[in-house]
Amino acid sequence: MIPGYGGSVLRINLSDGKVTKEPTPEEMIRDYIGARGFIIYTLYKELTPGIDPLGPEAKFITSTGPLTGLFVPSSGKIQSGGKSPLTGGYGESNSGGHFPEELKMAGYDMLILEGQHDKPCYIVVDDDDVRIEDAKEIWGKGSITTEEILKKNLGEDFQIMTIGPAGENLVKIACITHDFGRQAGRTGLGTILGSKKVKAICIRGTKTIPVHDVDGLMKVGKRMYQQCFTNAAFELWQTYGTAAVTNWANRIGSFPTRNFQSGYFELFTNLSGPRMREEIVVNNKACFACAMCCGKYSHTKTKDYDVYVEGPEYETTAMIGGNCALGNIKDVAYANYLCDEYGIDTISGGSIIGFAIECFEKGIITTKDTGGLELKFGEAKCVFEMIKKIALKEDIGAVLAEGSRHAAGIFGGGSEKFAMQVKGLEQSGYETRRSPAMLLSYMTSDIGAHHRPSWAVTHDLQSGRDHARDKAWKVKELQHTRPLFDTLGVCRLPWIEMQVPVSDYCEAYRMATGIERTEEELITISEKIWNLTRMFWIREFPDFGRADDIPPARIWEDKLKGGPTDGGVLSREIVDALLDDYYKERGWSKDGRPTPEKLKELGLDWVIKDLT
Amino acid sequence: MIIGRDESRCTGCKICQLICALHHFKEHNPKKAALGITGEFPVPGKYKISLCTQCEKCIPVCPTEAISKQGDAIKIDPEKCTYCLICVDECPFNAIFVHRDFKVPFICDLCGECVEMCPTKALYWEQ
Numbered sequence: 001m002i003p004g005y006g007g008s009v010l011r012i013n014l015s016d017g018k019v020t021k022e023p024t025p026e027e028m029i030r031d032y033i034g035a036r037g038f039i040i041y042t043l044y045k046e047l048t049p050g051i052d053p054l055g056p057e058a059k060f061i062t063s064t065g066p067l068t069g070l071f072v073p074s075s076g077k078i079q080s081g082g083k084s085p086l087t088g089g090y091g092e093s094n095s096g097g098h099f100p101e102e103l104k105m106a107g108y109d110m111l112i113l114e115g116q117h118d119k120p121c122y123i124v125v126d127d128d129d130v131r132i133e134d135a136k137e138i139w140g141k142g143s144i145t146t147e148e149i150l151k152k153n154l155g156e157d158f159q160i161m162t163i164g165p166a167g168e169n170l171v172k173i174a175c176i177t178h179d180f181g182r183q184a185g186r187t188g189l190g191t192i193l194g195s196k197k198v199k200a201i202c203i204r205g206t207k208t209i210p211v212h213d214v215d216g217l218m219k220v221g222k223r224m225y226q227q228c229f230t231n232a233a234f235e236l237w238q239t240y241g242t243a244a245v246t247n248w249a250n251r252i253g254s255f256p257t258r259n260f261q262s263g264y265f266e267l268f269t270n271l272s273g274p275r276m277r278e279e280i281v282v283n284n285k286a287c288f289a290c291a292m293c294c295g296k297y298s299h300t301k302t303k304d305y306d307v308y309v310e311g312p313e314y315e316t317t318a319m320i321g322g323n324c325a326l327g328n329i330k331d332v333a334y335a336n337y338l339c340d341e342y343g344i345d346t347i348s349g350g351s352i353i354g355f356a357i358e359c360f361e362k363g364i365i366t367t368k369d370t371g372g373l374e375l376k377f378g379e380a381k382c383v384f385e386m387i388k389k390i391a392l393k394e395d396i397g398a399v400l401a402e403g404s405r406h407a408a409g410i411f412g413g414g415s416e417k418f419a420m421q422v423k424g425l426e427q428s429g430y431e432t433r434r435s436p437a438m439l440l441s442y443m444t445s446d447i448g449a450h451h452r453p454s455w456a457v458t459h460d461l462q463s464g465r466d467h468a469r470d471k472a473w474k475v476k477e478l479q480h481t482r483p484l485f486d487t488l489g490v491c492r493l494p495w496i497e498m499q500v501p502v503s504d505y506c507e508a509y510r511m512a513t514g515i516e517r518t519e520e521e522l523i524t525i526s527e528k529i530w531n532l533t534r535m536f537w538i539r540e541f542p543d544f545g546r547a548d549d550i551p552p553a554r555i556w557e558d559k560l561k562g563g564p565t566d567g568g569v570l571s572r573e574i575v576d577a578l579l580d581d582y583y584k585e586r587g588w589s590k591d592g593r594p595t596p597e598k599l600k601e602l603g604l605d606w607v608i609k610d611l612t
Numbered sequence: 613m614i615i616g617r618d619e620s621r622c623t624g625c626k627i628c629q630l631i632c633a634l635h636h637f638k639e640h641n642p643k644k645a646a647l648g649i650t651g652e653f654p655v656p657g658k659y660k661i662s663l664c665t666q667c668e669k670c671i672p673v674c675p676t677e678a679i680s681k682q683g684d685a686i687k688i689d690p691e692k693c694t695y696c697l698i699c700v701d702e703c704p705f706n707a708i709f710v711h712r713d714f715k716v717p718f719i720c721d722l723c724g725e726c727v728e729m730c731p732t733k734a735l736y737w738e739q
Contacts, residue, residue, distance in 0.1 A: 007670055070640050079622055098626075105641065156650055180653040206712065208641040225627075238732065283657050284732065286625035291731030293623040297657040308654045448634065474664050 002029050003210040004066040006104040009390035010130065012123060014196050015056055015115030019130045024109045029605070030515070033522070034065030036486040037529050038082035038110055039092060044532060044607070049539045053085040053188075053196035054170060055502040056116040059200075062161075062184075062201075063110040065489020072227055072508045074491035078289025083540070084187040084480030085160050085195070086172040086348070086403050087424035089185030093221070094452060097179035097285030102159040105136035105205030113196055116135065120168075124463050125156065125551045127207065128482045135199040140165060142341035143177035144597035146200055146454050154202055161201045164343020165266050166391040167168060167194035171401040173348035173426075174389075177340055180606035181295070181310020182287070186423060187447050196254040196537065207554050212514035220507045224500050228291045231498040232466045240273030241294035242314035247272045249318065249430070253565030254429045254438075255456055256375050257322040260554060264563020267327030271317050276329050286309060292493060295488060300333035309337035312346075318429030319350025324357065325377035335383050342391035347450075348396035351426035355388045355404045355419055356396065364413035371395035379545035417553040432551075434568040435460040439472040442476065446533035452486070453530075454478035468574045472581035480526040488528060529603040531594050538593060539610045545591040549579055613684050614666050615720065615727060616738030622659040624651055628726035628735060635725045636718070646713050661734065662706040664720040670699040670708060686721040693717075703729045 001007050001023070010021045032041045039061050042282050042331055043052060051057040062080040067077055078100035084091025103111060106127050115121075119133050120139035138146045143164035148162050160178060167174035167190035174190030184190075193199075228234055238246060246268060249255040269275065274322040276296065285295035312320065312332050320339075321332045331377045339346045357363045359377035368373065371394065373380055389397030400405050405425055408419035420427045425448020432439035437456035442449040454475050463470045481502065485492035488509060494500040506519045510576035538544045556575060587598040596608045626649055629642035637644050648662035671679045671686070678692035678697060688699075700708045707723045710717045729733045733735060 009667065011702050071634055098624075101642070103641070136647075147653060180651075180657075206641075206643045208637075208644070211640060213636045214640075225731075229731065283620075283659075285657070286623035289627055289630055290623075291627065293625065293732065295623075299657070308657050329718045337654040437696065 001210070002026060003508075003516070004070070004263055005029060005034070006064065006109045006209070007151070009110045009112065010108045010125065011112045012130065012132070012200065013115045014113060014117040014121070016079055022126040031287050031525070032110065032529065033487045033525055035063045035068070035079040036092065037525065039079055040065045040090065040529055040532050040536065042110070042112065043081060043083065043090070044536055047083060047175055049493070051083065051144050052539040053083040053088065053192065058195065060189065060190060060192045060196065061110060062115040062205060064100050064104045065487055066513050066570060067505070067508055068489030069104045070211065070508070070512055071218055072490055072505070073488065073494040073498075074287060074290040074292065076290060077269060077486070077489055077491050078103065079177065079489075080184045080189050080391060082189060082192045084447070085170075086190045086427075087315035088258050089241050089423060089448075089540055090131070090446055090533045091189060091308045092187050092447055093184035095176070095178060095184040095188040096290070097159070097182040097287050099159040099161055099178050099203060100489065101204045101288045102203045104209055105207050106203055107205065109139070111201070111291045115191075116195065117197040120197050120199055122150070122202060122461045123198060125201070125203040125207060125384060128330065136212060137545065138199055139168065139318050142343050144180055144250070144345045147177070147180060150200055150202055155204070158204045158214055159203045160203075160571050163190040163193050163199060163340055164391065166343040167191055168199070169393055169401070170194055170389060171176065171344065171393065171402070172403050173345045173352065174343050174426065175345045181285075181297070181340060183340070183345070185347060186450055189341050195339065204389045210457065211512045213511045217508060217511035220511060224494065224504050224508070225291060226500040227500045228494055233497060234292070237292050237294065237497055240277065241274035241296050243296065243312070243317060244278050245314045246317055251564065252457070252461065253514045253560070253563045253568070254431050255322045256318055256429055258325050259323060259358040259418060260427070260431055262435065262561045262563060263568065264323040264328070266543045266562070268322070270327045271321045271329050271332060276312070279329055280333050282308075287491065292495065292497065298333050300330045302330055305334045305335045307334060309333055309340060312336040315351070316346040319347050319354070319540055320383065323354040324383050326383060327378065328380065329379035335387060336381070338384055338387045342387060344387060344391055347428045348426040349387060349390065351420055352390065352400050352407070353383055355407070355415070356386065356400055357382070358418055359411055359413070359415050362413070364411050364415050365396060369396045375594055396560055420552055420554065422551055423447055425449050430457055431560065431565070433555060433570050434465040434565040435473055435576060436465070436468055436570055436578055437463070437477045438577070439555065439570060440471055440475045443480070443551055443579070444479070444582060446530065453483050455482070466570070468577035468581060471578060472585040475582060476585045479530055480523050483529065484522055487529065514541055524602070528604060531604060534609065535595055535599070535604070535610055545593050546579060549592055551575065613722065613739050615663060615722065615724070616723050616736050617661040617663055618736070619659060621732040621734035622649065622661055622734055623734075624649055625731065627729050627731060631725045633730045635678045635723055644713070646709055646718050647726060648706060648709065663735075665705055666708040667704065670703055673698055673702045684686055686719050687721070688716055688719060690716045
């Protein structure tokens, strides 16, 4: 057995209740490292193209990496994935908390759910003991409430993933919640659990994670932590977390506002990190082994509501705050709570609600569609109502629950232009008409318009905000380095924010596993994984390519209104030039498809057949 | 000297538990730590820290006199311990721990590794 890993793959077939445990294949460990790599490799090998992502043939996988749970900064990370019910393509989401180390300490590198249960259930994994329990008592309850009930029943030391009513109702932007506010939010993975009638996954692990060289890992681990402790931004990060970004994003005109009509929200100081800290934060909350504690636990209270919620973190503030124009941090936090409890991704949720409000203001939809509700930017009660309507599929919520791409297809009236999504996944919290490398990041991200694989706003500030030159190489580099952290099973933020060098992660990987690999070799594996996710899309959609990387026409047709990026727009020529450079950089065809030569070079000969 | 705790600063990161188990057992297993972190969620959203306060209440309850104070810290003599776990039940701070891999319970020996590694100074030296 290779050290650094839990050692086994746990597979649960919900149709017949069969539980199997197999040793984690050594070949997969060597070729795909872990977490993100394991997920795409397994999905590619095991899924038949064209299956219904909500049918019994679909699979849900959650997986840790070789550094998860170890003495390395922020090692409490896990990757979950499946064929996305929202996009129809490759779906994955990264989340933190305390489930990751618990899964590994129970001895598992991957948990695979297949089939479909005939009635609501929840899964309990207590080290080697695995059972499927009746979820009659918790089905229909909110995500947070469900976690609270299960912790009371099973014990505080169980770590739990749950879905809310949105996941049960097969709303396609349903998320998975863990640790009272940590989400695997993107691509509708909560919907897959809902389709399998799995309300929750509860896990407790007590085993020691084996490592190759404990003393060596402690030495490099201490060095990495010291780098965090002594970094000038350490205290700032601990104090505000990702909310530190809110003021900055507005000052550079990159804050999505009123469904991306502007890059500047005039009330942004009401949503800032300091204001949030002053008004609602009660405690700092960290994922496992993380010194930076970006989680902010809040108590938001007015005459209308009184709840506790983790957050809002930057993305939620951007997409519910700016994008729906809510200028009060308490309202944003309450909307965050509603999304969490109902089980909706705050990014897609905020984007879709902003989209619906703009449709309403333009007369594309009316009160006849909304059950009498007037939709208006800046109206908190309207946002609260819309979250419930989407989660429960009431009125127009039933259409919006399918995602903004689908909704625009139904609404028509030119709304496709401002449904802010790529490949069916709603764009996350950065306006891009003065950020071409960030736009390219969204266009080419392997799950749709998400910032995790590449975040390039600062590169645009340094290299120019209104042209396509000098962007593609950086996006490619980021798309290999950032997902490497999702493959190793750790958070990328100590690298980004505390400047812990990638070389330290390579050394930690070596100490954990005993496998000798240079930084360059690890990055090459990350490139292989990137190409495999692209091939997943191509296998699902034979014509997949360039057209699927094109963003909504708002980018070149509508100028930004107000703030530092007032008048900003990127022409269609720039959009095309970005893609030309990018495909060339990647060694792909002009249509955005990996070439047989490229696949061969990366050791992906076995998927070349799927190009035709 | 004891290790003091300020629960209002605890973020639940469990680095203290991780380093404790590594230092004492050379194992990546926070379940083998001589201190406990318990979340209280969703309300009030805080963490409780269970850690020996050197109150010495465990010493007289041990039927085999296996527990004694040596220097600043409480020690459990594995030769004398009969694994009855009365000390675990009687500890008013839930600060004596067990794990199925060990027969003898374990308790903080004031090594200070957790103090060194706590990123928010929720753990600190106190006279």
